[in-house]
């Protein structure tokens with residue numbers, strides 16, 4: 005996408021108009037955004053032009069109906085020009101001939117292309133993700149290799165390719181995901197979140213994707229921009245949504261704009277290297293020092309990931325336009341925003357507002373790896389009367405995750421063990437809309453849930469019962485359905501290849517036949533509940549009523565006017581028998597139940613029995 009082809013007709017016209025014009029695509033090595041659209045709300049576009057030449061004296065002009073140049077910015081680095089274009093509502097799609105007068109004697113014309121905006125935004129694409137969905141998080145390099153020709157790409161810095169290494173490239177790609185969309189559909193997920201797919205041309209450990217080196221290009225080891233767009237389209241045709249993972253806080257040290265910075269304050273520069281403290285408290289602490297606050301937000305996430313200064317207005321435009329570009333180009337349905345809490349929060353509000361104004365259905369949720377409901381709530385739309393108010397719709401609900409993990413790993417006490425999910429949800433009063441939070445049992449940075457619960461299949465199942473029946477948007481991590489194990493020390497141990505995803509794999513766990521009996525139990529447990537959830541209004545969007553856990557048994561109901569689901573989790577290492585008298589308020593009018601986990605009718609709901617750490621899901625019947 006770096007160098008756009010000039011259409012033949014416009015090239016001829018321009019060549020005639022400006023005999024001195026040369027092929028401008030060869031002159032500029034980066035034009036961002038590489039093209040734009042008519043009919044966008046973001047109609048004042050700031051285009052970055054970069055060349056290995058001095059642009060200090062350059063002037064830019066154009067004649068195109070409905071388009072005018074508002075301003076041309078010369079910045080510290082003479083290799084850059086920022087050109088502000090106003091695209092009026094009556095502008096037609098086509099090539100805008102931008103005439104660059106580089107020097108008195110050197111002129112060239114760059115045809116900047118305008119496409120028509122997709123009329124299906126919000127209807128068949130850019131749909132948003134909500135509590136009716138079930139998200140599957142996967143890492144493309146480690147999920148499936150659908151194209152072995154792109155495993156190693158000549159010219160890229162990381163030439164590793166070794167499936168036995170935790171940090172090397174393994175060869176998985178977008179085609180591998182496309183090839184398994186039917187598998188995901190069959191499992192019962194409705195949305196795919198891939199860890200970032202943009203170019204990471206770093207020398208080492210480039211597989212994880214969180215160190216962008218080009219914001220407008222899918223990493224060639226994963227595929228092409230066109231293939232990414234095709235993946236989204238095919239997923240949509242199958243009723244699956246796609247979430248794009250974006251990073252606004254930092255980039256890779258090999259990013260082309262880091263190698264030749266537009267201006268010094270494009271990045272957070274420190275006299276000597278300063279890491280972020282990873283401590284978010286100073287951001288809201290009434291007693292915080294300014295230096296602590298600055299270190300949290302402006303310190304670097306790692307020495308290899310330069311920290312972006314989003315208070316720089318050129319960079320702010322760059323990031324916002326890039327995100328809008330990807331939604332309009334590929335039609336993705338949501339953004340998961342990496343390292344959200346390390347970004348400049350005023351910029352993030354500006355970013356969120358711009359994206360939601362352009363795509364009102366889009367969902368945005370941020371990574372908020374903090375400890376405590378209050379710290380987490382600070383970063384999302386909340387009911388706290390604080391000087392700073394976030395407009396972020398949802399978060400990755402780490403507090404819910406920790407609580408559920410503790411339910412099966414901590415000793416039961418007044419505030420610990422099975423009571424933790426209950427206590428955590430009781431604090432939902434701080435959120436504007438907790439249903440927009442993404443809940444999960446693990447992710448690519450955390451130990452896998454099966455290992456967390458000590459490889460206890462019943463605890464594993466009950467954790468998934470909580471995931472698929474609680475409030476919010478459930479998200480699972482690839483391979484959990486086949487009981488993949490791993491403690492996240494280091495990360496690579498929880499990012500192993502999905503067996504069967506590579507040509508020549510000796511086992512294929514994408515099929516029943518390739519899975520062990522226990523793995524099939526796990527797979528079908530998730531599949532059953534996920535499919536039930538798809539047609540259960542109460543689980544998808546119902547209200548929640550929960551009861552104070554007694555005897556270490558946690559009981560709650562999800563309900564609408566038409567359906568009521570009862571869920572019970574046994575937090576004891578013993579079998580329990582529980583009278584349902586205490587839940588009369590929720591059971592009023594019901595006599596029987598459909599046992600969702602065992603597919604049988606329960607004729608008497610006055611009492612239930614649960615094995616150690618077992619769970620039940622009852623669809624109540626009159």
Ligand code: CA
Nearest residue numbers: 151155175177
């Ligand atoms: Ca490949």
